Amino acid sequence: MSIDQATVRRVAQLARITLAEGEVAHLQGEINAILSFVAELDGVDVTGVEPMTSVLPMRLKRRADAVTDGGIAPLIVANATASEDHLFAVPKVIE
Numbered sequence: 001m002s003i004d005q006a007t008v009r010r011v012a013q014l015a016r017i018t019l020a021e022g023e024v025a026h027l028q029g030e031i032n033a034i035l036s037f038v039a040e041l042d043g044v045d046v047t048g049v050e051p052m053t054s055v056l057p058m059r060l061k062r063r064a065d066a067v068t069d070g071g072i073a074p075l076i077v078a079n080a081t082a083s084e085d086h087l088f089a090v091p092k093v094i095e
Contacts, residue, residue, distance in 0.1 A: 002032050003028065003035070005024050012027075
């Protein structure tokens with residue numbers, strides 16, 4: 001897969017990156033090199049290889065799935081202009 005200069009400009013526009021005209025050709029080469037490397041990975045035989053999340057075998061830390069308030073509600077609402085029962089009190093905006 002190869003991309004042209006118009007595609008490089010479009011990607012730069014989508015990424016909100018300003019490119020000088022001289023940078024377009026350089027970036028085109030860089031992106032095409034990345035895409036050719038990724039295309040090489042398609043040739044790797046991965047039959048029989050189990051999917052993994054890490055190169056090292058490890059178990060995820062487990063914790064109880066319990067709903068809590070974090071125990072710091074008074075600290076959170078301490079700077080609030082108004083609070084009630086550890087909740088922020090705000091003016092009514094819908095009638």
